[in-house]
Amino acid sequence: MYKKKKLLVFLIASLMAILLLAGCNSNSSSTGDKDSGKAGGSKDEKIVVGFSQIGAESGWRTAETESIKETLGNDPQIELKFSDAQQKQENQIKALRSFIAQKVDIIALAPVVESGWETVLKEAKDAKIPVILLDRGIDVKDESLYTSFIGSDFILEGENAAKELINLMGKDSEVNIVELQGTVGASAANDRMEGFANIIKENPKYKIIKSQTGDFTRAKGKEVMEAFLKSDGNKINAVYAHNDDMALGAIQAIEEYGLKPGEDIKIVSVDGIKDIFEAVKAGKANIIVECNPLLGPQLAQAAKDLKAGKDIERWIKTDEDVFVGKEEAEAALPSRKY
Ligand code: GZL
Numbered sequence: 001m002y003k004k005k006k007l008l009v010f011l012i013a014s015l016m017a018i019l020l021l022a023g024c025n026s027n028s029s030s031t032g033d034k035d036s037g038k039a040g041g042s043k044d045e046k047i048v049v050g051f052s053q054i055g056a057e058s059g060w061r062t063a064e065t066e067s068i069k070e071t072l073g074n075d076p077q078i079e080l081k082f083s084d085a086q087q088k089q090e091n092q093i094k095a096l097r098s099f100i101a102q103k104v105d106i107i108a109l110a111p112v113v114e115s116g117w118e119t120v121l122k123e124a125k126d127a128k129i130p131v132i133l134l135d136r137g138i139d140v141k142d143e144s145l146y147t148s149f150i151g152s153d154f155i156l157e158g159e160n161a162a163k164e165l166i167n168l169m170g171k172d173s174e175v176n177i178v179e180l181q182g183t184v185g186a187s188a189a190n191d192r193m194e195g196f197a198n199i200i201k202e203n204p205k206y207k208i209i210k211s212q213t214g215d216f217t218r219a220k221g222k223e224v225m226e227a228f229l230k231s232d233g234n235k236i237n238a239v240y241a242h243n244d245d246m247a248l249g250a251i252q253a254i255e256e257y258g259l260k261p262g263e264d265i266k267i268v269s270v271d272g273i274k275d276i277f278e279a280v281k282a283g284k285a286n287i288i289v290e291c292n293p294l295l296g297p298q299l300a301q302a303a304k305d306l307k308a309g310k311d312i313e314r315w316i317k318t319d320e321d322v323f324v325g326k327e328e329a330e331a332a333l334p335s336r337k338y
Pocket of ligand 1: 057058059061136151216242244270271291
């Protein structure tokens with residue numbers, strides 16, 4: 001009898017030891033998750049955001065980068081991983097694959113062009129990493145490949161540019177326009193072109209006589225404007241630039257050609273960086289359609305909401321303004337943040 005009792009006690013003790021060990025193992029698998037680098041496993045872990053930035057082609061882009069590094073980089077709840085693609089889509093795709101391999105919590109992407117994202121975004125979706133688009137859109141059939149777009153309404157920006165130019169020069173004036181397009185294939189360029197054309201086609205006295213990409217840069221904008229002046233010089237009445245950097249390049253080309261920008265040739269531009277406000281204040285440009293690059297706060301909030309399991313808006317828009325003429329530009333300058 002005593003032996004049986006002893007055996008029973010031994011069996012119960014062994015069973016308890018096995019259960020205890022099994023319990024430890026299941027705990028280690030949760031730390032295993034942490035070891036596997038899936039950050040954000042528990043409430044006090046940082047939200048790891050991988051951001052693929054296009055590059056530094058314009059003053060606007062630099063301002064956006066500063067806003068995101070400042071906001072997310074200094075947020076105790078967020079760890080920012082930043083990659084600069086030097087304007088190349090293949091570098092952005094490489095960066096996204098690296099973020100997926102590092103098991104970041106969220107991917108933020110400023111897509112240099114609209115097409116060519118399906119494969120890598122499918123890989124992010126399979127890895128259960130939400131993607132937030134910043135400042136440019138993409139053209140995909142499967143809308144679930146990204147969670148949200150934080151950025152402007154570029155069609156509206158283009159329409160406002162045309163409306164303000166017609167207000168300035170008069171509906172009944174004969175106006176020949178040259179257009180400096182942004183990066184070929186970029187949603188900001190495609191949609192600003194579409195919006196502007198929507199209004200111009202309702203005003204037959206306004207004609208776009210030349211349209212070419214200046215790739216959103218000052219140097220290329222100047223170069224293309226020089227070519228426009230060479231071929232159509234005194235026939236040009238106005239320039240529509242998809243961003244300020246190209247407009248500022250065009251201003252230089254017009255002055256070197258011997259004409260007065262803002263007077264002989266009117267200038268309407270999109271973005272609203274400080275230098276274009278200075279140009280309008282000096283009478284060298286005329287109309288500014290604002291496009292806000294300070295997207296850091298919206299991105300940080302969207303990342304926290306996603307991590308907290310909240311739904312976020314499909315399109316997080318920024319309020320933007322239009323500025324016309326010297327007085328408005330001068331009044332706005334002191335409060336400009338980029
Ligand atoms: C707009 C952004 C554009 C800016 C340009 O959201 O994508 O790219 O207008 C920048 O200045 O190069």
